Amino acid sequence: TPNAYALPGGVIHLTSGLFDTLKTKNGAAFVLGHEIGHFINRDHIRGVGRQLIFAVGASLFGFSNLTSLGAFDSLIARSFDRDQESNADRYAEKLVKQVYGHTWGGEEFFATMAKDESSFTNALSRFSSTHPLSSERLKEIQKTQIGPKLQLQVSTDHFASWTAHCR
Secondary structure (H helix, E strand, O other), X not given: OOOEXXXXXXXXXXXXXXXXXXXXXXXXHHHHHHHHHHHHOOHHHHHHHHHXXXXXXXXXXXXOOHHHHXXXXXXXXXXXXXXXXXXXXXXXXXXXXXXXXXXXXXXXXXXXXXXXXXXXHHHHHHHHOOOOOHHHHHHHHHHOOOOOOOOOOOOOHHHHHHHHHHO
């Protein structure tokens, strides 16, 4: 499965499926920029802090059975998580634009993922997912792409070499 995640301690994990999906340096830069955005925005620390505040607040108001509040907390957390994902996307756009002078190629990952989303999946995901829909993220990235579409090099020797070292 194509995926990447930022782990505490500054570690970014990229799955082998991600390398099968990405074909350009710009696409890889966007994914890495997105994960770096989570570190820059301190999303890990905010998530733990939010859960701690929720648990303390619930106990102060007499909710001793935190299990019953779990679903409510989970729904609230998902909204925050989707915001964090969108903010990390904005950071990646900014980073890719600084490096390459444009954001073309940043849509590569989401274009592939959006193909797999069905309308049924969209309805369920919109409600329960920690991430915005790939199709929605794709539209947001495309808004930043100004000028004629650039023809990016696909699987250059340098990119192929880089991905081989990452596997």
